Amino acid sequence: KQATPLSTEPPAKKDESFLGRLGGTLVRKKKAREGRPVSAFLSGSATVHEENAERTMLDPTSRDNPKFKELQRVLIDWINNELEEERIIVKDLEEDLYDGQVLQKLFEKLSGRKLNVAEVTQSEIGQKQKLQTVLEAVNEMLRPQGWSVEWGVDSIHSKSLVAIVYLLVALAMHFQAPIRLPEHVSVQVVVVRKREGMLQTSHVSKELTTTTEMMIGRFERDAFDTLLDHAPDKLNVVKTSLITFVNKHLNKLNLEVTELESQFADGVYLVLLMGLLEDYFVPLYNFYLTPESFEQKVHNVAFAFELMQDGGIKKPKARPEDVVNLNLKSTLRVLYNLFTNYKNSE
Helix, strand or coil, X not given: CCCCCCCCCCCCCCCCCHHHHHHCCCCCCCCCCCCCCHHHHCCXXXXXXXXXXXXXXXXXXXXXXHHHHHHHHHHHHHHHHHCHHHCCCCCCHHHHHCCCHHHHHHHHHHHCCCCCCCCCCCCHHHHHHXXXXXXXXXXXXXXXXXXXXXXXXXXXXXXXXXXXXXHHHHHHHHCCCCCCCCCCCEEEEEEEXXXXXXXXXXXEEEECCCCHHHHHCXXXXXXXXXXXXXXXXXXXXXXXXXXXXXXXXXXXXXXXXXXXXXXXXXXXXXXXXXXXXXXXXXXXXXXXXCXXXXXXXXXXXXXXXXXXXXXXXXXXXXXXXXXXXXXXXXXXXXXXXXXXXHCCCC
């Protein structure tokens, strides 16, 4: 689902007026910043004054990394979908998130909590106070789950793209956003330190995303994970057993599965399979027999999950979106769950 831009016209002035903010459409003018040299980065407020103090900047080559650009695009689309009702449109993560306004609205929407902050803050002090409140709430939520906090008020407010992306990825994973984050996205950052009055630079690699499976089931592992991690040679055996199992039942409707990952992705076979396993007819008005959109497919898979719970099966660890997004391990886990519960049923 793509957010429909509510305004394609750039604002007349660089700074938004108070009334413009209240109008809701949040658009900021993108500043030229490509390929900034270290000297430019260290100018003004970002200068390294104290001995042993350090600053970081994104290496210009990483800024053009296609996977990093794709990660930003996925995150921007996600934010715009979440905040569509707020009439907020994000076009650039650095320019649109640094003052805390969008981060506040995003956190409130995802968490269902209202933060006690001023609605509109034009001053730097006000913006940092808002960021402080938002980040304290975020960190309080994420820390107990073992997240290492790779962001702070100063890094976000100084428009550190790496810090902003780290924060958004953490929020997306924690709230199980219905998006597919690109895997193994890493960037190079330049670290600038002051030693004995001299500036020293070094490069450090930062991993922003890992594998989809690790990001989906970050804190949950089960016997199925262990099987696939330590006995990948058994994966084909598992797949064959599952295909035999589902076809034994789907054949009653003259249906046949040859490929697990894609043929269950729209949820139709899952719904029909549950009806066959539990021996009832599923009314066609309850699901989409020929789903066309992502949302319709998610509806079908979510409905199949409800039927599973009605049948006394524990709610699947996988999310409907994961199955629709062709995540093989998630699909196998759902089917394996059915197999263990119904393998002896006729």
